Amino acid sequence: MEQANNNDFGQQRIRQLLSGVPFFNEIARDDQSEFAQLEQNTGLWVAGSGDTVIRAGDVDSTLYFLLRGQLEVLSDTTGDAPLYYVSPGEVFGTLSMLLGTPRSATIKVSETAREAVLVSLDFNEFNEDDSPYSLSTRLAFFHMIVHHIRWTLEVKRMQSPDHELVQSMRKLPVFHGEKGTREELAALKVQAQGLAELLCRWNEEGPEGTGALQLT
Numbered sequence: 665m666e667q668a669n670n671n672d673f674g675q676q677r678i679r680q681l682l683s684g685v686p687f688f689n690e691i692a693r694d695d696q697s698e699f700a701q702l703e704q705n706t707g708l709w710v711a712g713s714g715d716t717v718i719r720a721g722d723v724d725s726t727l728y729f730l731l732r733g734q735l736e737v738l739s740d741t742t743g744d745a746p747l748y749y750v751s752p753g754e755v756f757g758t759l760s761m762l763l764g765t766p767r768s769a770t771i772k773v774s775e776t777a778r779e780a781v782l783v784s785l786d787f788n789e790f791n792e793d794d795s796p797y798s799l800s801t802r803l804a805f806f807h808m809i810v811h812h813i814r815w816t817l818e819v820k821r822m823q824s825p826d827h828e829l830v831q832s833m834r835k836l837p838v839f840h841g842e843k844g845t846r847e848e849l850a851a852l853k854v855q856a857q858g859l860a861e862l863l864c865r866w867n868e869e870g871p872e873g874t875g876a877l878q879l880t
Contacts, residue, residue, distance in 0.1 A: 665711035707784040733780030762860040806852035
């Protein structure tokens, strides 16, 4: 996988690709100056067919979005059989990012895809107190993360409604205070951490066949 730049695609083409990601769309709609900041801090990557994007065991704070192509999520326990396919517009890399744990799976560009185009963001730039982004952008970021992990857990719950961890899902805290505040941001961080820990447990403890959705 190689890092690209605006000259490789052109700003208009990059924005067209980013428009397929709801998070970038939301920021562009609400605040153009924040969107410009996002563009400046976003890494652009191109990977060829069969290239490794994430390697199991690595630890970093990078979150990825697939813009074009198709990726395969692979596990040591399943050999060459993909656990899950990542499609354009999807986000991945959240578990390692939130928990500071090694990546749980290897992600490669599908052999059927000529190439994949991805963008990356550094989680620390949204999580730390000296973030370059506004409170509104940081809230949107953590809302995205919470929604994505919760959706993954809901899929697992539908697959295994009697799983012992279903009750743990219902006990996760939900924020009921004033929206758009630092208190909401703090609550979203706690939610994201709790959801990530629960999903990690489910991935490790869930019965065979229910671990198809991995967030590495």
